[in-house]
Amino acid sequence: MTHGTRRTAPPDDGPANGEEGSSPDGSAPDGEQHETPPALATRWWRTHDDELASARWTGMVRRLPTLVGQAVRLAWTASPLDTAATIALNLAAGVFTAIALVATAGVLEELFASGPTPDRVRAAAPSLILVAGSAALRGALSSAAGWTQSRLEPQVERIAELRLLRLTGRIDLVAFDDPAFHDAAHRARLRGIREAQYVVSHTVNVLTGVTGLVSAAGVLGVLHPVLLPLLLLAVLPEGWAAGRAARMRHALLVALSDRHRRKWMISDLLAERETAAEVRSFTMRDLLLDDFDRVARYERDAHLRLARRQALVRAGGEAATGAATVVVYVALATLLVTGGMPLAVAGTAVIAIRSGQSALASTIVAINSCYESGLYFNDYVEFCASARAHLPAPASLTAPAEFDRISVEDVVFHYPGQDTPALDGVTVEIRRGEVIALVGENGSGKTTLSKLLAGLYSPRSGRVCWDGTDLADVDPDTLRDRIAVIAQDHTHWPMTARRNVVMSNDDDPARLERAAALSGADAVVAELPHGWQTLLDRRFADGHELSGGQWQRVAAARGFYRDAPLLICDEPTAALDARAEHRLFESIGRHVAADSGRTVVLITHRLASVRLADRIYVLDHGRVIEQGTHEELMRQGGHYASLYGLQASAYHADIDPAGGRPAAPSVTRPSAHHERTDSSA
16 A cells, blocks of 8 residues: 555445455555545544544653543542542552562561570561451452442442433434534443543552552662662563563554454344345345354454564563562662562562562553543543533523414524525424425425424524524424324334323323224234334244334324323324225314314325315425415425326326326327226226
C-alpha cells in the first residue's frame, strides 16, 4: 500500500480482510490501493484506533488524572459507600504492605544478631508476629477491596446506562436525524457504557499498583537513601518489558478489529434465525464456513506470531532485569562489605525490590488498559453533555384537553445537515371533527408535517397552535397524551399482544375489545395460542411471530385504543390486503363518527381512500400546492387530479392517466368475451 492510504473496515458484502498475504497491521499487499468513500472512512468501532496506535506513555500518564477523576465521580454517583470503601481498603492494604516490610527488617536484624539461636528467635518473635499479622491484614484488606470493587462495577454500569437512557428518551427527536449525533449515540451506547465500568476497574487497579510501588519505595527510602535508586534500576527493565508486551498485544487487537468483526458477522449469519432460511435456500453454508475459517486462521496465526514476539520481549526484559539485579546485588554487597548497610537491611531491600517490580508491572498494564477504556468512556461523557443540549426547554403550559382548531402557520423545517427545507412556508388548518388528508409523492413532506402536528418536531420558524396556544410552550408529554398515531413504520414490541395495544395506557378491557374490533386485531389475537397474553417475539420461549399485515392491525389497534381527540394515520394500510384495507378505512370512519369531536389526519398514497375527506392538502417538495375537497381538486385538473388519474388508470382502462378524466372511447367493438367479462365485472 502506498504511504498515506489507510485501510478501513471491510464492506459488509465484500471479501474478508484476513486472507493470507495481508500484513498484520491490516494493510494490503504492496502496490494495492483502496479508495474509501469519505462516509465510510471511520467506523464507530475504530474511532480511536489512530490515537491508540500512536499513544505514548507520557501521553497516557498526562491523561491519567483526568481519567481517574471521571471514573471516581461516576463511581461515587453509583455508590459512595463502595467507592470510599474500595479506595480506603486498597490504601490500607498498601500501608500494611509497608509495615510488613519494615517488620521484616526487624526480624532479619534479630536473626542476624550475635548470640544463641534460641535467644535470637525469641527476640525476633515480636517482629515475626507483626509480619504475620500485617500479611494477614493485608490479605484480608485486599480481599475486602476486591469484594467492594466487584460490587461497584455492576452499579457503575447500571447508573451509566440509566443516565444515557434517561437522556435519549427525552431529547428532541430531530437530534436522531443528525448523522453525527446518531453516531455519537451509537458509540456511547454500544461501547461507552461498557467501558464505564472497565475504566473504574482499571482505575482501581492503577491505584492498587501505585500503592504497592509507593509502599516499597517508601520503605527503601527509610532504610537507606541509596536503595531507592536501586529499586528504580531493578524495576525499569521489567516495567519496560511488561509495557512493551501490552502495547504489542493492543496493537494486534486494533489491527484485527476488522477481521474479528467480520468473523462475528459471519457466525451470526450461520447461527441466527433471521438468516437460517436463506443460508439453506441459497446453499451458503460452505461459502460462509470457508470465509469464517479463512479469517479465523489469520487471527490464529497473528496471535501465534504475537506470542513469539512477546516471548522475545519478555526474554529481553528478563535478561535486562537479571543484569540490573546483578548490579543491585553488587551494590548491596559493596555496602555490606564496607559497613554502609546492615545485613538485615540488605535482606529487606531484596524483598522490597521484588515487591516493587511486581507492583510496577501491574501498574503499567493497568495504565494501558485505563487509557484505552478512557477514550471510549470519554465518548460516553461527551455524548451525555451533548444530549443535554438537545433536551427540550422547560414548558410553562399543559396541552389543552380538547381543541376547536389546529393551525400550522407558515412553518419552515430543516433536517440537520440539509440545505433544502423539508417544509417551506406550510400553512394548514384542521378543525375539530374533520378528516384531513395529506397527499403527495415520496419526499413531499407529508410525514414531516404529521410529526410537527404530533409534537415530535419543532419548526425552525412559524408556529403550530392548538386554539392559539403555541405548542412550543406546551409540555410535550401532555401533548402526546392527546394524540394517537397509527404509523406505517410501527414498532414490533417484544411484549404480549395486550401490551402491544395498551402500551403505557391503563388497561381497560372494554376499550381493548373495541379497538381490536375496529382494527381487525381481534381476528389476529383469536389465532394466537395464549390470546392476549401471547408474547409477540419468537426469540423467547412460547413466543409467536406475526405477519406484516397482522402487525399492521395490531398497530392500528394501538391508535384506536388511545381514544385521543386527534388521530394521525400515516400510511396505515401499507401492509394490508385489499379487503383488510377497505375494512380499516371503514373503521376509521366509524371511529370518527362515534365521537363528533374526534379529528383524523390521514396520510396515504391510496387516493381512492381520501375521496371522502373534508379537505385534502397536496404537498410537493415541502410546499402546499393545492387544497380542497376531492371534487374541487378534480375539477382543477392539477397535481392531485393527475396522481388520481394515474392510480385509477391501473384499474380502469377508460381513465385518462394525464388528468383523471375518461379517455376517448375505443372505436374497436369489443368481442363477446370482453362484453361478458365487463358485464360480469
